[in-house]
Amino acid sequence: MPDLLFKIEDVKAMSDSATPVLVFSLRVENTLKDEDVRSVSLNCQLHIHPARRRYEAAEQSALADLFGERERWGKTLRRLYWTGVTVTVPAFCANTVVDVRVPCTFDFNIAATKYCAALEQGDIPVVWVFSGMVFYLANGALQMAPVSWSREAEFRIAAAVWKEMMALYYPNSAWLSLRKDVFERLRRYKARHGLLTWEQAMEHVLAAAGDTAETRVQ
Numbered sequence: 001m002p003d004l005l006f007k008i009e010d011v012k013a014m015s016d017s018a019t020p021v022l023v024f025s026l027r028v029e030n031t032l033k034d035e036d037v038r039s040v041s042l043n044c045q046l047h048i049h050p051a052r053r054r055y056e057a058a059e060q061s062a063l064a065d066l067f068g069e070r071e072r073w074g075k076t077l078r079r080l081y082w083t084g085v086t087v088t089v090p091a092f093c094a095n096t097v098v099d100v101r102v103p104c105t106f107d108f109n110i111a112a113t114k115y116c117a118a119l120e121q122g123d124i125p126v127v128w129v130f131s132g133m134v135f136y137l138a139n140g141a142l143q144m145a146p147v148s149w150s151r152e153a154e155f156r157i158a159a160a161v162w163k164e165m166m167a168l169y170y171p172n173s174a175w176l177s178l179r180k181d182v183f184e185r186l187r188r189y190k191a192r193h194g195l196l197t198w199e200q201a202m203e204h205v206l207a208a209a210g211d212t213a214e215t216r217v218q
Contacts, residue, residue: 001032001134001138001145002032002035002037002134002136002145003031003032004029004030004037004151005028005029005030005031005151006026006027006028006029006151006153007026007027007153008024008026008027008128008153008155009025009026009027009097010025011024011025011155011157011161013161013164013165013168019103019104019169020105020106020168021102021103021104022101022102022104022157022161022162023099023100023102024102024155025098025099025100026087026098026099026100027095027096027097028040028092028095028096028097028098029094030093030095033094035136035138036091036093037092037134037135038091038135038136038137039088039089039091039135040089040133040135040147041132041135042086042087042088042089042130042132042147043086043130043132044084044086044128044129044130045081045083045084045128045131046083046085046102046126046127047081047126047127048079048080048082048112048124048125048126049079049126049127050063050067050077050078050079050080051077051079053122053123053125056121058120059119059120062117062118063114063118065114066080066111066118079127080111080112081111081112082112082126083102083103083112085100085101085102086132087100104165104166106166106169106170106174107175107176107177108174108175108177109176117163119159119162119163120159121160122158122159123157123159124157124158125154125156126157127152127154128152128154128155129149129151129152130149130151130153131146131147131148132147133145133146133147134147186198186201186205189201189204
């Protein structure tokens, strides 16, 4: 039965996608070289491990929404589930490299988005957890076996890669999903005050609350 090992070798932003996508280069190795792997149906879970890096003061402030005040991080700095994807690995003998496409969202209701956007430098510590089924030849017959959940691979994504990708798709903007009833209230507010854009509506609301651009800069 094949014994598979996994390693992430590289990551880049997909250049011709309609939405933000990171493409990871995944190396799959069979330590039993004499067994032919016919294919692997591979499930990949990505988890961010925030405790595996340091944070500057500005990053700590931006991450308070996720983890609370810095004094509490010993208890609150837990791993974040990012996403899950499935990939089919074609036939190989000893090892092969496949591209794994991971769609990314700029929705700030998602914890992973909040985390990545808060980073000003350094990297994003990600652990991949694998499962699935491997199909292989043994004694001339096609066999199948599960991929163990114990198989993992750690990879650090440069924060700049994520930020540059989002800046390409959402230049000088951010995306926020609102509950429908809240959106309707904001829409009525915008119409009632004769405001032309959503930015004007939000600026109007913030100014009414005493939160101006000057106070936000301080």
